Structures are given as C-alpha cells and as structure tokens.
Amino acid sequence: MKLKNYGEGIVKGMAVTMKNALRRPITTQYPEQKLNVSRRTRGNQLVWNKEACIACSMCARACPVNCITMVTSRDENKKLKVDKMDYDAGVCIFCGLCVEACPQKCLFLSTDYEKARYSRKDLQLTKEDILMTEKSKPSGYYSPEHEAKLPIQTLLIDRK
Amino acid sequence: MSIFSNVIPTVIHAAPLAPDWPSGFWSHLIIFVVILFIFYIFMAMAFIYFERRVISRFQIRIGPNRIGPFGLFQPVADVIKILIKEDIIPGNVDKIIYILAPAVAVVPSILVFAVIPFQNGTALIDLNIGILYIVAISSVSTVGLVMAGWSSNNKYALISAMRIIAQVVSYEIPMALAILGVVLFSGTLSMNGIVQAQTVPYILLQPLGFVIYFLASMAEINRTPFDLLEAEGEIVAGFNIEYSGFKFALFFLTEYAEAIAVSAIITTLYLGGWKGPFLPPILWFLIKVFAVFALIIWVRATLPRLRIDQVMGFAWKCLLPLAILNLLITACQVVFWPALSQWIIAGVNIVLSAVLVVLWSRFFRLTGDKVEA
Numbered sequence: 260m261k262l263k264n265y266g267e268g269i270v271k272g273m274a275v276t277m278k279n280a281l282r283r284p285i286t287t288q289y290p291e292q293k294l295n296v297s298r299r300t301r302g303n304q305l306v307w308n309k310e311a312c313i314a315c316s317m318c319a320r321a322c323p324v325n326c327i328t329m330v331t332s333r334d335e336n337k338k339l340k341v342d343k344m345d346y347d348a349g350v351c352i353f354c355g356l357c358v359e360a361c362p363q364k365c366l367f368l369s370t371d372y373e374k375a376r377y378s379r380k381d382l383q384l385t386k387e388d389i390l391m392t393e394k395s396k397p398s399g400y401y402s403p404e405h406e407a408k409l410p411i412q413t414l415l416i417d418r419k
Numbered sequence: 420m421s422i423f424s425n426v427i428p429t430v431i432h433a434a435p436l437a438p439d440w441p442s443g444f445w446s447h448l449i450i451f452v453v454i455l456f457i458f459y460i461f462m463a464m465a466f467i468y469f470e471r472r473v474i475s476r477f478q479i480r481i482g483p484n485r486i487g488p489f490g491l492f493q494p495v496a497d498v499i500k501i502l503i504k505e506d507i508i509p510g511n512v513d514k515i516i517y518i519l520a521p522a523v524a525v526v527p528s529i530l531v532f533a534v535i536p537f538q539n540g541t542a543l544i545d546l547n548i549g550i551l552y553i554v555a556i557s558s559v560s561t562v563g564l565v566m567a568g569w570s571s572n573n574k575y576a577l578i579s580a581m582r583i584i585a586q587v588v589s590y591e592i593p594m595a596l597a598i599l600g601v602v603l604f605s606g607t608l609s610m611n612g613i614v615q616a617q618t619v620p621y622i623l624l625q626p627l628g629f630v631i632y633f634l635a636s637m638a639e640i641n642r643t644p645f646d647l648l649e650a651e652g653e654i655v656a657g658f659n660i661e662y663s664g665f666k667f668a669l670f671f672l673t674e675y676a677e678a679i680a681v682s683a684i685i686t687t688l689y690l691g692g693w694k695g696p697f698l699p700p701i702l703w704f705l706i707k708v709f710a711v712f713a714l715i716i717w718v719r720a721t722l723p724r725l726r727i728d729q730v731m732g733f734a735w736k737c738l739l740p741l742a743i744l745n746l747l748i749t750a751c752q753v754v755f756w757p758a759l760s761q762w763i764i765a766g767v768n769i770v771l772s773a774v775l776v777v778l779w780s781r782f783f784r785l786t787g788d789k790v791e792a
Contacts, residue, residue, distance in 0.1 A: 265777045266776065269721070269722065272721045272722065273718070276477050276717065276720045276721040277717070279478070279479055280473075280476045280477045280717075280720075282479055283479075284475075284479055284480055284481045285479045285480070286479075286481055
C-alpha cells in the first residue's frame with residue numbers, strides 16, 4: 260500500500276497560501292505610490308519645445324488624423340513664427356509620426372499619463388498647454404538622448 | 420483522579436458570576452440582551468473587516484485601507500451603503516414568505532449566542548442542555564434560506580434552496596456525532612461545564628472529532644469549499660439573488676453571525692473556551708475565536724469549491740462513518756479507561772485518528788476527473 264492521496268494535497272495547498280500570505284503585498288497604493296512607466300512610452304499627449312521650433316509645419320502634415328493645426332506667419336525679420344499650434348488630444352492616435360517628422364526634434368510624446376478630463380472640449384489643447392514642464396517630460400520615443408535621462412521602468416516582477 | 424492535573428492555568432479574577440447577575444431575573448435578562456446584541460453587531464462588522472484584510476494578505480494584496488485608520492471604518496461605510504439602497508420586492512414573488520425569510524434566517528443566528536460563555540458563568544443563560552440547544556437552534560436558520568430561495572420565483576434561487584436542504588441536512592449528522600465525543604469526555608451538555616471540564620484542550624483528546632466538526636460546520640455555514648448555495652460561477656448569487664437593501668443585509672449578517680457562532684463553539688468545545696494564562700478570560704475567548712476564524716479564512720483562500728455530488732459523498736461516505744467510529748472509540752475510552760491520564764488518551768487518539776484518516780482515504784480513489792467511493 261502506497262501512502263498517497265490521503266489528503267496531503269490539501270496540506271500542500273495550505274502551505275502555498277501561507278507562503279503567499281507572508282510575502283510583501285504586490286499592490287501599489289496608486290495616488291501615493293506611482294510606478295515608473297516605460298522609458299520609451301508612446302501613448303501620452305505631445306510636448307513641444309517652443310524655442311527650437313522653426314514653424315515648418317511638418318508635424319501637421321505628417322499627422323494621419325489631422326489633430327495638429329499649425330498656423331504660421333512671417334515676422335519683421337522675415338522669419339517664420341508660430342501663430343497657432345492647436346493639438347486635439349482626443350483625436351490623436353499617438354502614432355508618433357509627427358515626432359519622427361520633426362526636423363528640429365522639438366516635438367515629443369510625453370511621459371505624463373494622468374491626462375483624463377471631464378469633457379472632450381478640455382482635450383482641445385493650444386500651444387500653451389503642450390509646453391514642456393516639470394511634470395510633462397519628453398518620453399524616450401524616437402529620442403535616445405531623452406531616454407537616457409528617464410528613470411528605469413519599475414516592474415512588479417522585480418519585487419520580492 | 421488526582422493525575423488529572425490542571426494543565427491550563429486559569430486566571431480567576433472573581434468567583435463565577437451568579438446566574439442572575441447583577442440582581443434578579445429581569446435586570447440580568449435586559450443587560451445581557453443588550454450586551455449580546457452589541458457584541459453580535461460589532462463582531463459581525465469586525466469579522467467582515469478581519470476577513471477582508473486576512474484574505475487579501477493571502478492574495479498578496481493589502482485590503483481595505485482607505486476609510487479610517489487601517490480601513491477600520493470600511494464595514495461602517497458598507498453598512499451605510501447597503502442600508503440606503505432601494506428595497507426592491509420583485510413582481511411575482513411570494514410576498515409574505517419573501518418578506519419573512521430574512522427574519523427567520525437572522526433570529527436563530529442571534530439566539531445561538533445566548534448560551535456561549537464569555538468567561539466563567541458569563542452568559543445570558545447557562546443551560547444544562549447548552550450544546551443541544553445550539554445544534555437545534557442553528558439549523559433553524561436553514562429554513563429562512565430555503566424560504567428565500569423558494570419564494571423568489573427565480574430558478575437560480577430555487578436551485579440554491581435545493582442545495583441548502585441537501586447539504587445542511589446531511590452535514591448536521593456528522594456534526595452532532597462529533598459533538599457527542601466531547602460530551603462523553605466532559606460528561607455535561609452545558610457549555611460552561613464543558614469549558615470547566617477541559618483540563619486538556621479537547622482538540623488533543625478529540626483530534627478526529629475536531630476535524631469532523633470543523634469540516635461539517637464549514638458546510639453548515641456555507642464557507643468556501645462547500646459554498647455551493649452561492650456558487651457565483653454557477654448560480655449567480657444563490658438564494659439571495661432577488662434581495663437588496665436591508666433584507667440582503669440581514670442575510671449577510673446571518674452568514675457572518677453563523678461564522679462567529681461556529682468559531683465560538685469550536686473555541687468552547689475544543690480549545691478550552693475562556694481558559695488561559697495571564698490575560699483576562701474574555702480576551703482569551705476573543706483571541707481564540709479570531710484564531711479559529713483565521714483558520715476558516717485560510718481554508719477559503721486555499722481550496723476550490725467542490726461539486727455537489729462530491730459534497731454529498733464526502734458527508735455520507737467519509738465524515739459520517741468516521742464520526743461514528745470516533746464516537747465508538749471515545750465511548751470505549753470513557754468506559755474502560757476512566758482513570759487513565761488524559762495525556763496518554765490524547766496520544767492514543769492522535770495516532771488513532773491519523774491511522775483512520777489514512778485508512779479512510781483508501782476508499783476514495785481518483786479515476787480520471789471523478790472521485791469515487
């Protein structure tokens with residue numbers, strides 16, 4: 260008679276759950292604790308470096324859904340300047356083609372993911388809304404120099 | 420009999436309370452009814468909070484921690500939420516039975532607490548048939564659940580009601596037989612008497628009886644390995660599917676009150692009740708109750724739900740014969756070795772129950788996906 264199947268499976272299962280109970284919780288307490296997103300994240304609204312922009316409108320032409328509207332004019336030195344840079348984040352598909360089209364590398368997708376709004380109207384942004392700030396940094400997508408500056412993504416699998 | 424040394428040192432702060440403390444029948448009745456009702460409500464809320472926190476630890480989560488310190492007021496928020504919900508009575512229900520069912524379910528679950536001793540002699544009434552009273556009263560709750568399932572005019576509720584009848588009635592028998600082992604050792608049916616008789620905790624003298632009682636009472640209160648009556652994947656929510664608002668709250672309260680009652684009964688019968696060193700008896704009682712409930716949660720976190728034929732087979736083919744054997748062995752020990760040290764009996768019984776469990780597992784073999792007897 261082999262000593263098997265007398266209920267030892269239940270004991271093994273109980274040991275497994277107890278081992279899990281003594282582990283550190285894997286959950287993140289969201290508003291207080293935040294995880295770092297992927298350094299090359301693509302899926303958050305644009306950020307724009309106003310000083311470097313040469314108003315070539317390449318981003319507006321590259322956009323497949325026409326969510327960027329750029330209106331330019333010449334100033335007294337006959338240099339192009341941006342009059343209007345409207346960006347509809349509700350229409351944007353975050354494909355990144357505008358970022359790749361920019362000859363001056365002054366347009367980026369951002370790392371700032373808390374951009375939910377209460378109405379669609381709030382998603383129609385003007386050029387003041389997409390400037391670089393402390394919170395809304397350029398992501399590493401199509402710009403390795405920015406990727407190097409960002410913190411490494413936190414993975415739950417690294418937690419013990 | 421002098422070898423029966425008192426191994427559980429007891430802090431007796433005072434002599435056992437008089438059965439009509441503080442003075443006379445009516446004042447005793449009123450004071451204890453109020454105390455028990457407050458205990459009932461607060462323990463139900465404490466158990467809900469405790470279960471949510473502990474089960475989340477088993478699932479590597481933190482659990483409710485937003486409302487109040489450590490989420491302590493979460494049950495209060497849940498109660499408020501559930502009470503301000505609309506109280507719906509669906510169109511085609513059997514109205515009188517539908518309204519009566521939650522009350523029929525909740526009242527017996529309160530009545531059980533009348534005989535549970537919190538410390539020496541501190542109970543609403545120390546009935547000399549205490550444990551018999553508990554067995555009789557706690558099965559009345561089932562009638563309320565069946566009424567709810569029957570009157571709801573809903574096929575899932577009806578299936579659930581049928582399952583309750585089959586399951587609860589079957590598990591009453593091994594449960595009562597397991598209790599009889601304790602009664603034979605202690606020689607009394609009074610709950611306080613059983614606690615006083617425990618020089619060695621009866622979990623050591625009756626290990627098999629403890630396992631049988633634990634499993635059977637898990638089935639009685641429909642905890643997870645046996646929660647067929649509210650199997651979410653199969654029959655949505657079971658008997659309470661058509662209930663909302665206060666009536667649902669009463670069913671929820673019943674469920675947790677039964678869990679408290681079972682934990683308290685296991686504490687009293689097998690773990691030495693309010694006995695214990697250093698701390699006051701009431702605290703020992705509560706610590707043991709929460710420890711038993713933690714074990715119940717641990718089992719819930721581990722085991723999946725059984726199939727209905729497995730549940731019934733487990734009751735009739737496994738628990739019932741084992742309970743009868745356990746009773747027989749206990750009776751022989753009480754009759755033939757009345758003067759033997761309880762430690763020797765405990766050792767013999769632990770070995771015997773291990774042998775019996777292994778032997779009985781021989782009768783269940785796995786064939787494919789089916790467990791057959």
